[in-house]
Amino acid sequence: MFKRLVPHPLLTLLIVVVWILLNGISWGAAVLGAILGLAIPKLTSPYWPDRPHIGSPLTILEYAVIVLWDIVVANFQVAYLILFRRGESLRSRFVTVPLDLRTPEAISALAGTITMTPGTVSADLSGDGRALLVHCLETNDAEATVATIKSRYETRLQRIFEK
Amino acid sequence: MIDIGEIAIAALIYLAAFFLFVGSFGLAKLPDLMRRLHGPTKATTLGIGSMLIASMLYFILERGTVSIHELLISTFLFLTAPVTALMVAKAHILCDKESRKQLPPTGRPAGWAVIDGPQTERARKPTT
Numbered sequence: 001m002f003k004r005l006v007p008h009p010l011l012t013l014l015i016v017v018v019w020i021l022l023n024g025i026s027w028g029a030a031v032l033g034a035i036l037g038l039a040i041p042k043l044t045s046p047y048w049p050d051r052p053h054i055g056s057p058l059t060i061l062e063y064a065v066i067v068l069w070d071i072v073v074a075n076f077q078v079a080y081l082i083l084f085r086r087g088e089s090l091r092s093r094f095v096t097v098p099l100d101l102r103t104p105e106a107i108s109a110l111a112g113t114i115t116m117t118p119g120t121v122s123a124d125l126s127g128d129g130r131a132l133l134v135h136c137l138e139t140n141d142a143e144a145t146v147a148t149i150k151s152r153y154e155t156r157l158q159r160i161f162e163k
Numbered sequence: 164m165i166d167i168g169e170i171a172i173a174a175l176i177y178l179a180a181f182f183l184f185v186g187s188f189g190l191a192k193l194p195d196l197m198r199r200l201h202g203p204t205k206a207t208t209l210g211i212g213s214m215l216i217a218s219m220l221y222f223i224l225e226r227g228t229v230s231i232h233e234l235l236i237s238t239f240l241f242l243t244a245p246v247t248a249l250m251v252a253k254a255h256i257l258c259d260k261e262s263r264k265q266l267p268p269t270g271r272p273a274g275w276a277v278i279d280g281p282q283t284e285r286a287r288k289p290t291t
Contacts, residue, residue: 021231043222075182076203082189092198096267103172115245116208121200122245123252127280133266135252138199 004025005038007045010054015027055160070117070152077119081138086163094123095142097132097149106161107132113153120145168224173183182210196255204248207248211240253277 006012019033054060081090097114101107105127111122114134124133139145189202215233222230256263257277267277 006172018235019234042231044171071205071208071212071229078189078205079182082185082202086206090192090193090198093264094197094267097269098270111249114240115204115248116241119201119250121197121204121248123197124256124275124277126271128271129276130271130273131269133269133275135200136195137198141255146260 006041008041008048010052011041012090015040052103053161059160063153063160066152066156067113067117074117074119078137081119085138090138091140091143092135092137093139095136095139095146097134097146099130099132099149099154101154101157101162103161104129106157109161110149110153110157113157116150117153120149122136166224168220172217172224175213175220179214181218182213183207186210188253195262196259197252200223200248200251203218203286208244212237222254 015037016030016033017037023029023032030113064069098105099110101110107125111125111132114122114132119137119138119139121135122132123135125131127134134145134149136142136145178222186205186207188204190199193199193202219230219233222228256266256275263278266275273279
């Protein structure tokens, strides 16, 4: 019964908190936030039937710190490439990243991370959801790029979502 | 009197302006769409990020109030920017025959989703 009414309790909590933070702390905001927090997960649950498993907050925090640091580094690298290299001389190409992740939430998190971090944008997923198409802005060694993505992000995401 | 807080805020705003400029410059300068995507997705995140940190610092140091809207803005930005980039890239692959030829093989029996369509168990199941 509880699961039917509240298919994603964490999402409900998140919506209420974000709504209150956006609109100021008041009873009106809390009530409207609660209505939205109950209605949105209920209405979207046909598209998202399984409740994702989420690992310990510590592993998530570690992952967030690593990704934030990589975003800062990525910004400087991409700024350098944009300012000091001729566009045609950049060795850009697509690479295929085979995925060990299986849950859709983990794959979306990985795709988002790849887009935000050094010189890579995720472009597409294979039809069976087992490989990711990634575009690299500047790469000499495609295999090294793929290996970094897998060891740096994918193994950590596996620990968060699939263990 | 020169205040350290003011210097920090000003430095963050300059950093933000620099990275936002570089991101937009990359969008204009780079030769093709996939390379152009790299500018706005990356250089601007640090730009917007330091602008928002500067804003938070300003409210804490100069006004004496804590403003958390900036944290929400940056969270929403970090969540939506990759999705936008993915959609632009997918549309590009779908529409541009030249770049479709350059795609590497998936290494799987199924092709890329945007060309051949999804083939997972879940996709075949009709949604209610």
